[in-house]
Amino acid sequence: MSSSKFRDLSAGSKSLIIIEQILFVSALFLALYFNEWLGLVEHNNIPNGLLLLYAIIFALINQLSSLALGLYNSKLRESFRGIFRRMLMCVAVGFFAATLINPFYGAYHLPIEVIAIASLFSVVLVSSFRYLTFKIDFFGFGKRRILVVGAGQRASIIEKRMRRDVDRQDFTVHGFIVMEGDSEEGIREETRITLDGSLVSYALEHEIDEIVVASDERRNNLPVDELFACKIRGIEITEILDFIERETGQIAVNLIYPSWVIYSNGFASNNxxxxxxxxxxxxxxxxxxxxxxxxxxxxxxxxxxxxxxxxxxxxxxxxxxxxxxxxxxxxxxxxxxLDAEKNGAQMAxxxxxxxxxxxxxxxxxxxxxxxxxxxxxxxxxxxxxxxxxxxxxxxxxxxxxxxxxxxxxxxxxxxxxxxxxxxxxxxxxxxxxxxxxxxxxxxxxxxxxxxxxxxxxxxxxxxxxxx
Structure with missing residues (x-):
């Protein structure tokens, strides 16, 4: 994930990562207090500064494990039972990794029993939090309101390829503005808007966060001045190719035109x-x-x-x-x-x-x-x-x-x-x-x-x- 990826995440996605980090940190502190309360295992008194460092490391290990097991995949198609199973495996891997680095803490190392209790608390805390977010759309506040300029063939890829809720976790589509030159084989099911007045006024009135430019005919047809006015008023303007790339992790080859490739960022390694x-x-x-x-x-x-x-x-x-x-x-x-290609080469x-x-x-x-x-x-x-x-x-x-x-x-x-x-x-x-x-x-x-x-x-x- 590039350095800009975290900045590009919705407020809800960022909140999920930060809140779970706090929960993992809290799990280690709870385990230490639980151990002292019951007197299960004796250990050297660890300075508060080191305890906080250990808790952050414990949290990062578990979150890296969560990433590896797909728990931070925004389009994870799993029931809560599947999420819970992944969480158990995540914490098991985190426990194993934490016990491996624990001896390097020297005299202030943590007892293995405390790490085990912290892992158990992690399962309880994070799974309960995940259950809450699974049952109610807790992070829905981070969704952007999208207005699409165009209702033809180019715009229809949003309706055809991004029609499920899981594909629109970070945005909602307000509607598609019909433009001159748009193909009739375009938007079928979603809201088609015939705009008579100003695009700027309409966007501000309906609290649009982003305008996606997806008209079929672009030459002398785009309301450039209106889009510029929307841009300086804080509304993000995005080309359909960039929008699809950002939301789906793919480039729409059938919509590419050479100038987009030439002027877009990327396609060359700077490392x-x-x-x-x-x-x-x-x-x-x-x-x-x-x-x-x-x-x-x-x-x-x-x-x-x-x-x-x-x-x-x-x-x-x-x-x-x-x-x-x-x-x-x-x-x-x-x-x-052995005879798999007796009739010639063919794809699996x-x-x-x-x-x-x-x-x-x-x-x-x-x-x-x-x-x-x-x-x-x-x-x-x-x-x-x-x-x-x-x-x-x-x-x-x-x-x-x-x-x-x-x-x-x-x-x-x-x-x-x-x-x-x-x-x-x-x-x-x-x-x-x-x-x-x-x-x-x-x-x-x-x-x-x-x-x-x-x-x-x-x-x-x-x-x-x-x-």
């Missing part, structure tokens, strides 16, 4: 240190992952041999397109039958009958991707980036999908923004949807975004959401 040390960073991460996962890979080899025969291949190599369109051979654990799909029983588990928990550590060490791939596709598919997709070749301007990766947001890629339409997320990643590429993707990938692996 010169990261670019210079790219291979070193990825190799360090790959070796760390290898040290942690080699027992899992060894067990995978044994299981494949036992279930399919001692003479069947465990790995398979396949040509993929990498940085600048250069081909390379990717290596993975084999998760499909959901519930693909070519996948073996063992292969289903390998894909679900992303274990089949682990041998690509070798590709990372070779420099063919990074840890984070667009997934590399096969040359047979790439040539056709470049012809049919605008800007598809732009995804080859960065190294492909083991995981990526598109894999978190849109797991399937069985058709050309799926490839278009994934491209929207890949272009968002390329535009906003940074070390912090990579870190966020890696942390969110932990959620995918732990909850078996891989495909």
């Amino acid at each position: 010169h240190l990261r670019n210079t040390l790219d291979w070193v960073f990825n190799a360090f991460m790959a070796l760390g992952l290898l040290l942690v996962t080699w027992p899992i890979m060894l067990l995978t080899v044994i299981i494949i041999k036992l279930t399919e025969g001692m003479h069947v291949p465990v790995f398979y190599r396949q040509e993929r397109v990498g940085l600048d369109g250069e081909p390379f051979n990717i290596i993975k654990f084999r998760s499909m039958r 799909s959901e519930n693909d009958n070519r996948i073996t029983k063992v292969g289903n588990y390998l894909r679900k928990y992303r274990i089949d991707e682990l041998p690509q550590i070798y590709n990372v060490l070779r420099g063919d791939m990074g840890f984070v980036g667009p997934r590399p596709e096969r040359p047979e598919f790439v040539q056709q997709l470049i012809k049919n999908i605008p800007y598809y070749n732009e995804r080859h301007n960065v190294k492909p990766g083991l995981t990526g923004w598109a894999q978190l947001k849109y797991p399937y890629g069985a058709t050309e339409n799926d490839s278009l949807e994934k491209l929207k997320y890949d272009l968002y990643y390329i535009k906003h590429r940074s070390f912090l975004l990579d870190l966020l993707i890696l942390i969110r990938t932990v959620e995918v692996v732990l909850f078996g959401k891989g495909r």
